[in-house]
Amino acid sequence: MTKEFKKYIKEVQAKKDxxxxxxxxxxxxLYTLDKDLRTVFNTTKTAHPMVNNLKNTKKEDQLSLEIEDSRLKYFNGSILWFCINGDIxxxxxxxxxxxxxxxxxxxxxxxxxxxxxxFFRIPSLINQDAKHNMLMEEFVHFEDKTDxxxxxxxxxxxxxxRSYFNYLTLHSKVDYQTLNRLLNTSSNGKHIHQFEKIxxxxxxxxxxxxxxxxNLHGDLWSDxxxxxxxxxxxxxWYIDWETAGxxxxxxxxxxxxxxxxxxxHNYSYYKRYIAGDFDEGLTSLxxxxxxxxxxxYRQSYFCLFFLNFILKDTDNMAFK
Incomplete structure (x- = not known):
């Protein structure tokens, strides 16, 4: 058994626990983990939109859950997802x-x-349990997106x-600052040499x-x-607002x-941006x-975004 496989087995067991x-x-x-060990799902639910594109991995990635007394079940879930921030x-x-x-x-x-x-359609909050730090959200029965x-x-x-931006300007809820100021505030100033090429x-x-x-979503993309x-x-619908700030x-x-x-690995949006396909919309915004x-300044705008992106990661800030 290789060192890498032993490490994988250890990670699988930790997820199972x-x-x-x-x-x-x-x-x-019977449940199985996906290949990235981020999702655990009941093997009878492969048609569920959350897992229909996931693959069952190996036999050792499966586990059986059996609780005979149904009164001990607090929720009837069939898919468990490990969030990057530690939430479940x-x-x-x-x-x-x-x-x-x-x-x-x-x-x-x-x-x-x-x-x-x-301003944005977000799954409704159905219930809040502050004592146990739990929330119940509406599940959106979404479908796969196509071209x-x-x-x-x-x-x-x-x-x-556009509607959100108009509201903010109308109600004077906008803060202004320069990227130079952002680069030199807090601990960011100590890391400027890391950003010189950008x-x-x-x-x-x-x-x-x-x-x-x-205030923005912070992690907008197709997923x-x-x-x-x-x-x-x-x-x-817009989901996963954990990095909002x-x-x-x-x-x-x-x-x-x-x-x-x-x-x-989809370069089409970047190529379209550089080619000017989004100029009209951005001009309006x-x-x-x-x-x-x-x-x-197309390349400069993109690099400004990227500076904001890496400064947040470097300084572990939410820009709040």
């Missing part, structure tokens, strides 16, 4: 149980829902953000330009967008492009804040 810990919230049956999400056919890792995570989820739900849905998705995102690609006048920093279609009427106003648009490139989008 966690699943057993939460077995009172899962229906009985358990999915039933109609609800999502969110088990937060601590009080801060619990309170942040409620705060994000309260703040963003008037034919792209135009609708991009337009809906643009329309939702800074060199930004036109100097943009580094000193006052830009709006507003955090759900699409429903009822009787031919399509609806877009204050960012430069165009952050979410470029994070979408970056995530698709980095995770899905910039104008809301009395700014001018200049096509000659």
């Amino acid at each position: 966690q699943v057993i810990e939460w077995s009172a919230y899962l229906e009985n049956g 999400k358990i999915f039933s056919d109609d609800e999502v149980l969110v088990i937060c890792t601590n009080k801060e995570s619990y309170q942040m989820k409620i705060a994000n829902y309260t703040y963003f739900s008037p 034919n849905d792209e135009a609708f998705i991009l337009k809906k995102i643009y329309d939702d953000y 800074i060199e690609k930004v036109s100097p006048e943009l580094l000193s330009l006052n830009l709006p920093f507003i 955090n967008i759900l699409l429903t279609d009822e009787a031919g009427e399509k609806t877009l 204050k960012y430069v106003f165009f952050y979410d648009f470029f994070k979408f492009i970056w995530n698709e490139l980095d995770v899905h 910039f104008a809301i804040f009395h700014l001018t989008f200049e096509p000659k």
Whole structure:
């Protein structure tokens, strides 16, 4: 047995132990882990939209959950998802149980829902349990997105953000700062040398330009967008607001492009941006804040986003 395989077996066992810990919230049956060890699902639920693209892995990745007394079951979930921040999400056919890792995570989820739900369609909060740091959310019965849905998705995102931006400017809920200031505040100033290659690609006048920093999703991309279609009427839902915080106003648009490139290896959005396909929409959004989008700065705008992105990771800040 190789060292790598031993490590894998150890990781699998750790995940199984966690699943057993939460077995009172899962229906009985045979469960398996996906290849990334992020999702555990009942093997009878392979048609569920959460797992229909996942693959069963190896036999050693399976475990059986059997609790004879149904009164000991607090939730009838069939899928358990390990969130990156340590939270647990358990999915039933109609609800999502969110088990937060601590009080801060619990309170942040409620705060994000309260703040963003008037502007973006977010699954409803059904129940809150502050004592146990648990939330119950509506499960959105989404469907797989296709290339034919792209135009609708991009337009809906643009329309939702335009309405949100207009509200913020109308109610004077916008903070302005420069990237130079951001680079030199807090502990970021100690790390400027790490960003020199990116800074060199930004036109100097943009580094000193006052830009709006507003509350945003922080991790927008296709995996955090759900699409429903009822009787031919399509609806877009936004999920996973864990990284919401204050960012430069165009952050979410470029994070979408970056995530698709980095995770899905889909370069099409970046190529379209560089080619100018999104200039008209960005020009309109910039104008809301009395700014001018200049096509000659396309690369600079993207690098400004990336500076905001890595500064957040480097300084472990939420820009709040």
